[in-house]
Amino acid sequence: MIKFEQVYKDYPASGNSLRALHPTDLAIAAGEVFGLVGHSGAGKSTLLRLINRLEAPSGGRIWVDGEDITALDSSALRRFRQQVGMIFQHFNLLSSKTVAENVALPLQLSGMQNPAAIAQRVDELLARVAISAQADQYPAQLSGGQKQRVGIARALALKPKILLCDEATSALDPQTTVQVLQLLREINLELGLTIVLITHEMDVIRRVCDRVAVMDGGRVVEQGEVVQVFLHPQHPTTQRFVRENEHLDEDSLQNDFAQVEGRILRLTFQGDSTYAPVLSQLAQETGVQYSILAGRIDRIQNRPCGQLTVALRGDNLATALDWLNHADLHLEVLR
Numbered sequence: 001m002i003k004f005e006q007v008y009k010d011y012p013a014s015g016n017s018l019r020a021l022h023p024t025d026l027a028i029a030a031g032e033v034f035g036l037v038g039h040s041g042a043g044k045s046t047l048l049r050l051i052n053r054l055e056a057p058s059g060g061r062i063w064v065d066g067e068d069i070t071a072l073d074s075s076a077l078r079r080f081r082q083q084v085g086m087i088f089q090h091f092n093l094l095s096s097k098t099v100a101e102n103v104a105l106p107l108q109l110s111g112m113q114n115p116a117a118i119a120q121r122v123d124e125l126l127a128r129v130a131i132s133a134q135a136d137q138y139p140a141q142l143s144g145g146q147k148q149r150v151g152i153a154r155a156l157a158l159k160p161k162i163l164l165c166d167e168a169t170s171a172l173d174p175q176t177t178v179q180v181l182q183l184l185r186e187i188n189l190e191l192g193l194t195i196v197l198i199t200h201e202m203d204v205i206r207r208v209c210d211r212v213a214v215m216d217g218g219r220v221v222e223q224g225e226v227v228q229v230f231l232h233p234q235h236p237t238t239q240r241f242v243r244e245n246e247h248l249d250e251d252s253l254q255n256d257f258a259q260v261e262g263r264i265l266r267l268t269f270q271g272d273s274t275y276a277p278v279l280s281q282l283a284q285e286t287g288v289q290y291s292i293l294a295g296r297i298d299r300i301q302n303r304p305c306g307q308l309t310v311a312l313r314g315d316n317l318a319t320a321l322d323w324l325n326h327a328d329l330h331l332e333v334l335r
């Protein structure tokens, strides 16, 4: 549905120009939640804002639903933008208007005139994001989570096909973040809405995205299914992001490795096998001993997965490795 073909973006910078996005190919499917993660300055906002042409590309082509949006004239661009909603880190609500008036605004600007029809649509939207009770309040009277709900209602007013989320939960506390991400996921499923979100937090990606692209220095350095990227990160930037998310201290892990004998393995489990007593079965059946050096059990998009780093000792190491190779898990030999 959204396709980038060798898209790049240069900004003018003190007599020179700065390449914020290097030539990039990207495909985002209709109905998916696609995350862009990267540190500050990686080029995430630039890429996001190219999708609704808040930024014009310096080169390349962007296709949305088969239409080349780099070639639109200004009236076609106005029509196209109605299909793309956007929410922001700082909500961008009008402080002098009530919640209901903020949500009514895009309807009025799009030419809708019948006050009863506008009121009905606003009621529907406020109910959908569970903020009806605050309809007559002003943004200053709302919590951050409530403000973002209003932002979401406003973004959905014109029934867009795409919702762009620019660090939409970065100003929220962890509990409110989870609630807002849940709401986005519900809306994605109910409406078949394509969501593209940018974040610098891997946890946001883990909770809500189907696929992710990792950005660094204006380039997409890795992309794939969230489960794959989390469990088997390939690029050093992705590996750092995943480790930061797990709060893993790599130095002490290396220290543990140096102190134990035997083979060191990383075992990755997904789905039901996450809770299976694999290591005790291995020990019983092959006679090897194991010690656990690091481990976690997590949920990625609500599906359990686990990763254990273990040391194996004993006479039957070859048999044990063969046993593990045939078990319902992914095996990596680290040493």
Ligand SMILES: Nc1ncnc2c1ncn2[C@@H]1O[C@H](COP(=O)(O)OP(=O)(O)OP(=O)(O)O)[C@@H](O)[C@H]1O
Residues within 6 Å of the ligand: 011, 012, 013, 018, 019, 020, 038, 039, 040, 041, 042, 043, 044, 045, 046, 047, 200
């Ligand atoms: N309008 C602009 N004019 C000039 N340079 C810009 C402009 N917008 C962004 N940049 C530069 O482009 C690079 C990428 O910025 P961008 O905002 O896309 O990154 P980001 O990953 O979204 O970062 P952040 O998380 O801090 O918003 C940065 O070096 C930034 O300074």
